[in-house]
């Protein structure tokens with residue numbers, strides 16, 4: 001008892017020391033005054049009238065590293081320093097933060113590539129990569145062309161009156177992934193999947209102060225309490241449970257059908273999709289090969305991971321074209337001049353098209369903010385010296401295990417030191433005229449972090465780039481886009497960056513005229 005009490009006392013002192021030490025490390029980092037203990041800065045960060053209203057000003061005032069408060073007084077670091085972000089995406093010392101981790105567990109199978117860790121993650125990536133190499137992605141070009149032509153038909157029918165392009169592009173990107181992944185078109189998914197999928201997308205833009213608080217409480221629950229909580233009969237949890245269930249059913253059905261066809265010798269070598277590659281022992285590397293259940297577990301992340309990320313990016317791109325008619329005309333001229341040669345020469349040979357895609361991804365990264373947690377004490381290196389609240393200049397920050405750090409991707413992509421003095425402006429020519437400084441290579445594409453980087457880099461980044469190249473060529477080549485008088489479209493971050501109307505609904509009405 002005596003020894004037990006002494007031991008407990010020692011542990012308590014150690015825990016207090018560790019917690020104070022952690023607090024003292026980030027306490028020296030400057031940041032804006034906290035408006036509320038309950039919400040911290042989260043309402044300003046996540047629910048401002050326009051995304052970035054506060055964030056971009058804080059970055060100007062405090063630089064690329066500053067301290068914010070999360071809900072209930074929690075210290076969080078906002079980081080947009082390039083070296084620090086490069087370190088974080090590559091370091092094994094960081095994992096998804098608890099709010100993000102809970103979201104991933106709610107939406108996706110626990111065995112999906114986004115959820116698994118360490119060696120299992122490495123193996124899954126090695127296996128799945130077969131469907132996402134540059135060569136594999138080139139084979140999906142006919143799928144993208146067919147789907148983009150379908151979108152063009154819908155645009156043609158609506159010409160004359162403003163059309164909300166969000167649902168059209170969202171259906172189209174789901175259709176493209178469905179066909180490339182396992183040869184499913186939107187009709188094959190079934191009404192229930194499509195309807196529930198729309199409910200999921202609606203959940204994210206319905207984000208509110210109550211939801212932000214709920215997520216903060218959820219992040220403090222133990223794993224078992226959280227697992228129990230998600231079975232509560234609330235509408236939100238029901239939609240998420242249904243999504244997980246239906247994705248599993250679809251994956252299971254597809255895999256079974258493909259295995260049956262192979263057994264009967266019915267498989268063909270044309271139109272090979274990702275699941276075909278994963279199931280074929282001659283195609284995949286034996287060491288990393290996924291089991292049948294593991295393949296089924298990837299269904300949800302592949303479908304949802306590549307749907308609104310790509311659709312919203314394209315929506316913002318078309319909105320910017322509508323706001324910049326002169327650039328729209330120049331881009332169209334390049335598309336017409338290249339004509340069908342684009343498919344032969346490759347879309348990469350079109351400078352304006354690619355500058356446009358890079359500029360859209362720069363200003364509108366789907367994962368504009370991403371929460372990370374330090375899973376052990378670590379030191380984050382900085383590109384620019386940071387002045388602490390005691391006036392000290394430092395080129396690194398020590399963070400303790402458990403520290404929450406926000407990767408401020410949208411802020412990084414607006415750093416004036418990297419992208420030019422007019423970094424907040426949509427100006428695709430910056431990619432051609434040498435404005436952009438050749439700095440630290442942080443992501444897989446154009447130094448952008450829209451797809452993050454390191455071992456967890458977006459698996460579908462090449463897929464998304466080619467999909468956007470094909471869609472934009474088809475749509476901008478055939479239609480002109482103008483803003484509708486209907487409403488002022490704002491940007492909101494709720495899981496992904498999305499366009500929002502004044503009534504809080506996700507929408508982007510454009511006037512589309514066939515040429």
Ligand code: HEM
Pocket residue numbers: 096113114115125177301302305306307309310313365366367370450451452455456457458459460461463464
């Ligand atoms: C413009 C379009 C896209 C953007 C901006 C984007 C962005 C991202 C980001 C930021 C991540 C990292 C998430 C995290 O670790 O928290 C990610 C992961 C992922 N993305 Fe994408 N994505 C896009 C399109 C796609 C497409 C089209 C697919 C599939 C066809 C896809 C499949 C995935 C998968 C499977 C992961 C998980 C990778 C892993 O954890 O190892 N994405 N994406």
